[in-house]
Amino acid sequence: MATYLIGDLQGCHTCLLKLLQQIEFSPHTDTAYLLGDLVNRGPQSLQALRYCRDMQGSIQVLLGNHDLHLLACAQGVRSPGRRDTLAPILQAPDRDILLDWLARQPLARHLRSARGQDLLLVHAGVLPEWSLQNTLDYAQEVQAQLGGAGRAAFLQQMYGNTPAAWADDLTGMDRLRTIVNALTRLRFCSAQGVMDFSSSESASAAPAGLMPWFDCPQRRTQEVIVGFGHWSTLGLRNEPQLMALDTGCVWGGKLSALEISMADFAQRQLHQWACPQAQAPGI
Template identity: 50%
Template sequence: MALYLIGDLQGCYQPFQQLLKLIDFSPSRDHLILLGDIVNRGPQSLETLEAVVQLGNAVTSLIGNHDTHLMGVAYGVRKVRRHDTLTPLLKSPYLWYYIDWLRHQHMALYQHGWLMVHAGVVPQWDLPQTLAYAHEVEAVLRSSDIKAFMQELFGNEPERWSDTLTGMDRLRFIVNALTRIRFCKADGTLNFTIKGQATSPEPDLMPWFEVPGRKTENTPIAFGHWSVLGLINRPNLLALDTGCLWGGQLSAARIDSAGTAPAVTGTDTRTPVTISQVMCSQSVDPFSVK
């Protein structure tokens, strides 16, 4: 069995089909893990989510910020935004089937030695904590309390983790960290204002994975979300949002043992993984979206 990770689809149905063909994906033999943001802004959100769900047990997904936005719109607590492409999905007679499928997906996963999240991890969390906090959110998403949860989910506060956080402040921070983080301070304070760049103009902000001494620095992490980074394929870091939506590529990484390449140096603790990519037509002008 081959195990593939795929970066943000965001409604890019045709590249998704081309990538599955390129890697010779077989639902009866192989497994996909999607790194979140299955829908939105691309031209075919409905068709993309349909195709994913139809793969059945051959696919697992992380939950991304566009996926939570879709759930928020469906539950009537969020409005459709100018650049959203969710209307056909929202009008589908199968909408609630798809919403139920999404809310039973994952905030974080750990398989084959890789921690997988949509966006990243705050520097104060280690691997067991990250998985435990993700499970807290997953339990609420899968419960009858989901609408009340959605009503209080969206917002930027609190900006910093504390073990004493409780209730919706705690859950909101966990969701924001796992689905929205890009830059943060050394103490884990999140920043959501700087998006369209890979470096921060503010000296006290840095990409979450570059914070010195972060507790997951020895844990291999795969993530999506941050397309401006492009592909990162390091022994302990794998960034797979390669900007399909913007006319970049859609990327898959094979992470089972057959998908690893020879070590680059004798000091590498892990080997880089095999990457497959297809080119994408531009669906959205990146300068038109804030």
């Protein structure tokens, strides 16, 4: 029984199949956690989405910003962009089934090793004020909207960069939008947790007064291992408390799978598949 964390797929379905073949993945005994952005920019978004749905159980997914973008496009809130590859999904005969399944997926997952180590999985980041339990609870608030009758109204108001910081007394869409932005878009923030969405550079190129979210000195999840994707310019990070796994598959980089031991999360093995470039580098 093997457990894997896999970085941003972004519609590169053939690359996923090649990587799973390389690691001899067995859906009967193994589990793979995909860290969001299942679709978009790559050439096979429809195939990737169908595969993940059909393999649910052995493949567990998180929602990323591109997955939410797909849901918003399907709702008519957004129009697909020039570089988007969502049309085959939006025109598919089973689109409603696929989109409903996608909308019911979580924004955060929690694993615990036999040694009692906590592993938090998100697509982008975690605000410094949030504990592990806060993060899971807040993610569930969004999931309740996406998975229920409030989906259309939620997607209509999901976009925007404000509020830029968390406050416990946030309510309504301000609260939900802040949760979504942190979990699916965050890269840089101030030491006080004020989020910035203007830069997608590497961690070493932080704008003045900002830092990568995981470097915030008062971050309450410092004792929690965090696995995430989203930040291709950050590159691979395989550190004791941090696993960054977006290695730019769609940009001609690699699709990365980090095999972790459920006995001890410190035991890890990296597997990668080199991917043909599907898009010019970008966000």
